[in-house]
Amino acid sequence: MKIHNWGIIGLGKIARKFADDLRLLPNARLHAVASTSLERAQAFAAEYDAPHAFGRYDDLVHCPDLDIVYVATPHVLHCENTLLCLENNTPVLCEKPFAMNIGEARRMVAAARQNRVFLMEALWTRFIPAVNHAFELVEKGEIGEVHTVKADFGYCMPFDPNSRVFNKALGGGSLLDIGIYPALLALFMFGKPAEEDILAAATFTQTDVDESCAFTFQYPGKRLALGHSTIAANTPVEAWLHGREGTIRLHPRWHHTDRLTVSKYEGRTEVKRDLRIPYGGWGYAFEAAHVMQCLENEMLESDKVPLGFTLNLVETLDAIREKVGLIY
Ligand SMILES: NC(=O)c1ccc[n+]([C@@H]2O[C@H](COP(=O)([O-])OP(=O)(O)OC[C@H]3O[C@@H](n4cnc5c(N)ncnc54)[C@H](OP(=O)(O)O)[C@@H]3O)[C@@H](O)[C@H]2O)c1
Helix, strand or coil: CCCEEEEEECCCHHHHHHHHHHCCCCCEEEEEEECCCHHHHHHHHHHCCCCEEECCHHHHCCCCCCCEEEECCCHHHHHHHHHHHHCCCCCEEECCCCCCCHHHHHHHHHHHHHHCCCEEECCHHHHCHHHHHHHHHHHCCCCCCEEEEEEEEECECCCCCCCCCCCHHHCCCHHHHHHHHHHHHHHHHHCCCCHHHEEEEEEECCCCCEEEEEEEEEECCCEEEEEEEECECCCCCCEEEEECCEEEEECCCHHHCCEEEEEEEECCEEEEEEEECCCCCCCCHHHHHHHHHHHHCCCCCCCCCCHHHHHHHHHHHHHHHHHHCCCC
């Protein structure tokens, strides 16, 4: 069994959960971590048994025997940190949102292609077993043709101008942090909406990032996607796929759910089937396992989250931002 040596850049909240989940994978090992603080890197490395710790991101890419880097810094640094790795021929799993705008995203994809190095956006939702099962049910025609996708993601975050969620210089706001999930569900179901078929509205915090954002995408064939994000309330965090013959509900929190309800109409009677698909850990092991499989197959991009999908997602977020006046 090939052991894959992982590196992590940026040792915040998500890095910790990801490192926890790497421990669930027998073919993964945390090999090196890099922080803006050497002390933090050394403490993290000691906690997770990683043999190498660096106090500068630039040093990590020169670490011997490194197979893949997980970029877990604030949004505004994803492009710079990813380019650093790709230009040193190191594969990258980059946190969402992949980039701040389509210009950055295209540079990242071009660097991956020029250097022939693997690159994927860390859209873990695509790999959660229950979410994947919902997609398979749709594919099999279980609920007929899907005409409406609805999803929300909101949590109540006390105002803190220094947190990356409120700080404009770090790419703050609800859309890029959590509104990206309803958007990606729409794109997985229906593809990229035409720019003129996107409607959007947002309210703003005193730091001038979006507090709440609502959007609709209209598609040919009487299909609609509705999305909502907010950092000002705990919303249900549910998703619904409505088809002509039934509905699939992805229970809270839908983006890493372990529960689906499939409802179908038999005449006027609604018949419900509850499905539980539990998993261990935080939910990040599935994307990490997929990345390692891609590397073993010498793939330069994922077939589940291809770079074309990521570019479409970034362009869609750009279009929403343009409509609501959210400029970084
Ligand atoms: N997939 C998911 O479920 C998920 C969940 C949460 C977040 N995320 C994404 O992951 C990224 C990180 O989120 P997080 O919640 O882990 O953030 P966080 O707790 O604030 O951690 C970000 C880390 O980046 C590093 N950093 C470098 N320059 C920084 C700067 N100028 N200001 C602040 N931090 C800086 C810091 O680590 P060092 O100083 O140690 O380098 C910091 O701890 C975001 O892009 C977010 O969208 C994804």
